[in-house]
Every structure is written in C-alpha cells, then in structure tokens.
Amino acid sequence: MPTNAHQAATSALDAVRRGEILAAVAALRDSFAAGTTRPIEARIAQLDALAAGLRAERPRLLKALEMDLGKSRTESLITELGVVAQEIAHVRKNLRGWLRPERFGPGLLLAPSSGQIRREPLGTTLIISPWNYPVNLALAPLIGAIAGGNTAILKPSEVAPATSAALTHLIRSHLDPAWVRVVEGAVEETTFLLEQRFDLIFYTGNGAVGRIVARAAAEHLTPTVLELGGKSPVFVDEGTDLAATARRIVWGKFTNAGQTCVAPDYLMATQATIDRLVPHLRQATIALYGRDPRRSRDYGRMVNQKHFDRVLALIDDDKAVLGGTTGADREARYLPPTIMTGVDWDDPVMGEEIFGPVLPLLEVSGPDEAIARINGDEKPLTAYAFSPRPEIEERFAEETSSGSLALGLTLAHLGSQTMPFGGVGESGTGAYHGRTSLQVFTHAKPVVKKPLRPDTLRLVTPPYRGAKRALLGRLLR
Incomplete structure (x- = not known):
C-alpha cells in the first residue's frame, strides 16, 4: 500500500500534470499493443534516430553537462x-544475431520434438536515471529498451536540470513518441510514475531510493533492475608499480569530481606501501589537473x-595530505582533490559512500x-x-564478492x-550493456513443438501398468 509520504508527494501534483503522465503511459501501452515496436527494422530505425539525435544535439548536451557538473568537453565525450x-x-x-531464435532439445521423454528460445519484448518500461552521468545513464538503458522492442518512459x-532539459529536447525532437516519452520533474512526478503499472522498472541511483522503487514495483509484481552503488574498495599490494597505479587511481577517483558510482571509495595498503604511494598520488594529481585544479578545464564541480x-x-x-577544505568554494561548488591518511575504520568518511573527490587511505596488514x-x-558495486x-x-577474484572486479585499472x-x-x-540487482541490455529488456520465451504423430506422449500418460510402468521406471532412474 502507498505510504503517507507517497500519498503526500502525489497529492502535490495538480490534476493537469497527473493527466499528462497518465496519458503518456496509456499512449505507450497502446502503441506497444498495436505492435509498433516489434519489427526489427523499426527498432534499428529508432536506434539510428537516437544516434542521429546524439550527433545533432551534441553542442546542447555538452553545454548542459558543463552547467550541471562542470564537465569539460573532452570528459563529456569520453x-x-x-x-x-x-x-x-x-x-x-x-x-x-542476438534476436535469432536459439534451438534446444526438449529431451528424450518428449522425442520427437524441437524447441526454440525466442526473446520477446516486455512491454512498457520506466527508466529513472541519475544526475552524475545524466546522459550516459539515461540513454544506455534506453538503448536496451528500444533494442528489445519496448516502449519507454524516461525520467531524467x-x-x-540543464541536462534534463537537453535530454527532453533530444527525445522529443528525434525519437518517435510512439516509442519513447520523457517525464521531467522531481519527487512528485517520480512517485506518481511509480504508482503506475510498468513491465520493467530500470533505476540507477542510491540504495535508499532503490528500496522505494522496489516496494512500489512489488505492488504490480513488476521486475526491476536496480543499479545502485556503495563503497568500492581498492587494494594496492606491495611490489606494485606505484607510479602507474597512482595515475590510474587518481583518474578513476577524481573524474567527475568523484561523483561516480564505481569510483575507488577508499584505498587499503600496508603502511609502508602507503608511505611510498602518497608522493605518487600527489604527482599524478598534479599531472592530471595541475597545481591548482580549480583552474583546470578537466576538473569538475x-x-x-x-x-x-x-x-x-x-x-x-x-589527516589531509592533499587538498582539504582550504580552497573549497561553496558558491562555485568546487572541492579540491583530497587525499587523507591515518584514517580509522570508524571515521565519518567511512560511514557512507563518499561520492566526491575525497580518497581516504587505510592501513591493512596485507x-x-x-x-x-x-x-x-x-x-560493493566494484x-x-x-x-x-x-x-x-x-x-x-575467488574470495570476494562485488558487482565487478577490476585488476590493474579503475573506472574504464x-x-x-x-x-x-x-x-x-546492496549494490544492486540486474545488469546491462550490450547483449545483456537486450536480455534484461526481453523475456526468454521457450517455444516447444511436437508432432501429433507418432503419439509418443502415450508413454507418460495414465494408466501406468505393465510394460509402460517398467519402461518409465528404467527411464526415470
């Protein structure tokens, strides 16, 4: 049942706004029911339209990313x-090739017979995207939805806000509204959307909201993909090339000012390794962002x-050996790249996912x-x-569990x-990218075919007596 908080959020929407959202969902459901999104050629045409829109709207998107997150043109392109x-x-x-039916054998008891796995669209989907990579993490799942033959509502x-507006312009200008619609807004719009029935909800964000999404989805038994986060650790072993390691860690940590779900959240090493690593981390930060990162075109906000x-x-x-609060500028939303040593496991920086340009170094024995x-x-996510x-x-690889494990690299x-x-x-459920995106946005439907003659199913139907029972006994041992 909806909570009081949910009811309060949705009641804040006026009737006109509710009607717009309901109309968008209904239109997409009608479009899917009419078979609009099923032909492969139509899916490819929409993917081509999205690619063309991405090229056409590049200046608008780059400007929006700069406004929202201080991203440089090059970082945004990468x-x-x-x-x-x-x-x-x-x-x-x-x-x-991915949509080509996959053959399988139904087994001896069903012989002669044949089987196929066919990937069928789920229906009308909801994609709720985050703010930290607002183009990538909105459009990457949308690619899977389109490829799978679904209609989709995108909630940026x-x-x-600037990127949300740019995405809305891209979708409305370049994609068919029979396939994709955008709903902009805040908590009220999201809450009202979650009250509607969808065939899949794809959410990227934090665990607290992820739980809200999962509870709302349970009302309709809607499957969910939850791309969350957590404190992704990095371990640096003795004997590692510290100069190369430091450069990769600094890039993975401070890209997008640390606002990355797979950014190294904290670093573990022996004290001797930490002592040798710190100068390399400083040098790598200077090499990437200069002595004053505030003036770097490549350092975000x-x-x-x-x-x-x-x-x-x-x-x-x-505890800061690089950066710190000195030089931080609230008005400009600038936080310098910060590295802290001597951090304890119960320090505040270890109590939550940092999601910012702060890297604590913690001593371990090995x-x-x-x-x-x-x-x-x-x-962790990674x-x-x-x-x-x-x-x-x-x-x-064998003894830890995480969404992914990266050896010798970060972020890439x-x-x-x-x-x-x-x-x-806690870091999420489900996965996507490439073929996995197609799989998550479709249902793998087995299709089994058996001729009526010869009627070999008589073997497994009653009555079970004599030779039939003996044969079944031998087959099913």
Whole structure:
C-alpha cells in the first residue's frame, strides 16, 4: 500500500500534470499493443534516430553537462556521449544475431520434438536515471529498451536540470513518441510514475531510493533492475608499480569530481606501501589537473551545494595530505582533490559512500586483512586490486564478492559494451550493456513443438501398468 509520504508527494501534483503522465503511459501501452515496436527494422530505425539525435544535439548536451557538473568537453565525450554512441553502434550491429531464435532439445521423454528460445519484448518500461552521468545513464538503458522492442518512459534527474532539459529536447525532437516519452520533474512526478503499472522498472541511483522503487514495483509484481552503488574498495599490494597505479587511481577517483558510482571509495595498503604511494598520488594529481585544479578545464564541480556540504563535512584537515577544505568554494561548488591518511575504520568518511573527490587511505596488514575487510562490509558495486602477483589477483577474484572486479585499472571497464555491468546485494540487482541490455529488456520465451504423430506422449500418460510402468521406471532412474 502507498505510504503517507507517497500519498503526500502525489497529492502535490495538480490534476493537469497527473493527466499528462497518465496519458503518456496509456499512449505507450497502446502503441506497444498495436505492435509498433516489434519489427526489427523499426527498432534499428529508432536506434539510428537516437544516434542521429546524439550527433545533432551534441553542442546542447555538452553545454548542459558543463552547467550541471562542470564537465569539460573532452570528459563529456569520453564518459557520456562517446560511450552512448559506441553502445548504439554495438547493439545495432549485433541485434539481428542476438534476436535469432536459439534451438534446444526438449529431451528424450518428449522425442520427437524441437524447441526454440525466442526473446520477446516486455512491454512498457520506466527508466529513472541519475544526475552524475545524466546522459550516459539515461540513454544506455534506453538503448536496451528500444533494442528489445519496448516502449519507454524516461525520467531524467531534476538534480541536473540543464541536462534534463537537453535530454527532453533530444527525445522529443528525434525519437518517435510512439516509442519513447520523457517525464521531467522531481519527487512528485517520480512517485506518481511509480504508482503506475510498468513491465520493467530500470533505476540507477542510491540504495535508499532503490528500496522505494522496489516496494512500489512489488505492488504490480513488476521486475526491476536496480543499479545502485556503495563503497568500492581498492587494494594496492606491495611490489606494485606505484607510479602507474597512482595515475590510474587518481583518474578513476577524481573524474567527475568523484561523483561516480564505481569510483575507488577508499584505498587499503600496508603502511609502508602507503608511505611510498602518497608522493605518487600527489604527482599524478598534479599531472592530471595541475597545481591548482580549480583552474583546470578537466576538473569538475559538485552537482549542487547540498552535495558540496555533505562531502565537505567528511574531510578532516588534520589527516589531509592533499587538498582539504582550504580552497573549497561553496558558491562555485568546487572541492579540491583530497587525499587523507591515518584514517580509522570508524571515521565519518567511512560511514557512507563518499561520492566526491575525497580518497581516504587505510592501513591493512596485507591482502588477508583487505579481503576480510571487503567481506565484512556490504558487497560493493566494484572492487579494485593492484598487485604484481597473479595469486593475489586470483584470491580477490575467488574470495570476494562485488558487482565487478577490476585488476590493474579503475573506472574504464564501465564503458565496455561486451561486459555485463551491475551490482550484487546492496549494490544492486540486474545488469546491462550490450547483449545483456537486450536480455534484461526481453523475456526468454521457450517455444516447444511436437508432432501429433507418432503419439509418443502415450508413454507418460495414465494408466501406468505393465510394460509402460517398467519402461518409465528404467527411464526415470
């Protein structure tokens, strides 16, 4: 049943706005029922339209990302528009093959017979996207919805308002409204959308809202994909090339000002390794963003002052060996890249996902303790390990659980079109990208066919006597 908070949120919507949302959902349901989205050629045409729209609206999207998150043109092309363009190309190239029925044998008791697995569209879907990568994480799941032959409502995040408006313009200008509609707004619109029945809800964001989405979906037994987050750890082993390691960690941590669901949240190493690593982390930060990152074109900003205040409160200047609160600018939403040493496991910075440009370094005795620490906490979206020893890499693969494990790199694996990406446990359910996106937005339907003659099913139907019972007994041992 809806909670009082939900009722209060939806009651704040006026009748006109409610009517608009209901009409959008109904139109998409009617379109799906009419078979609009089923032909493969029609799906490819919409993917082509999305690709064309992405190219046409590039200046508008780049400007919006700069306004909302201070993203440079190059960073936006690498982590947002470029990733989406590659995803469209990969899915379009392989879609026909992925949709080809897969044959299987129904088994001896059903012989002679044949079977196929066919992927059928789910119906009308809801995609609720976040603010930190507002283009990438809105359009990547939409690609899967279109490829799967579904209609979709896209709800972009109001926390990135310029990008929300740019996405709305892109969808309305370039895609068929019989396939995709956009609903902008805040909590009230999202809550009202969640009260409607969908055939899949795809949500990217934090765990608190993820629970709300899951509860709302349960009212209609709607399947969900929840792409959440958590404190993704990184372990640096003794003997690792610290200069190369530091550069990869700094890039993964401070890209998008740390507002990345798979950013290294905290780093574990022996104290001796930490002491040797810190100078390399400093040098890598300077190499990437200069001595004054505020003046760097490639260093982003916090999305708003609320998130600025939250992350600022996690910084302990007494433990900061780089950055800190000095130089932070609330008005400009600028937080400097910050590295903290001497951090304890019960410090405030370890109490939540940081989601900002702060990297705490924590001492462990070695890989045994690092693995134990990972296993003692909630399962992260990603875990990272840098080690020159293959046996240590294998231990992290075998002995820890996370949505993904990256060895020798950070962040870059998120852009792979051939790797399923998703969480486990508290970090989410379900996965997407490439073929996995098609699978999550479709139902794998078995189709079994058996001729009426010869009527071999007589063998498994009553009465069970004599030779039939003896034969079944031997077959089913």
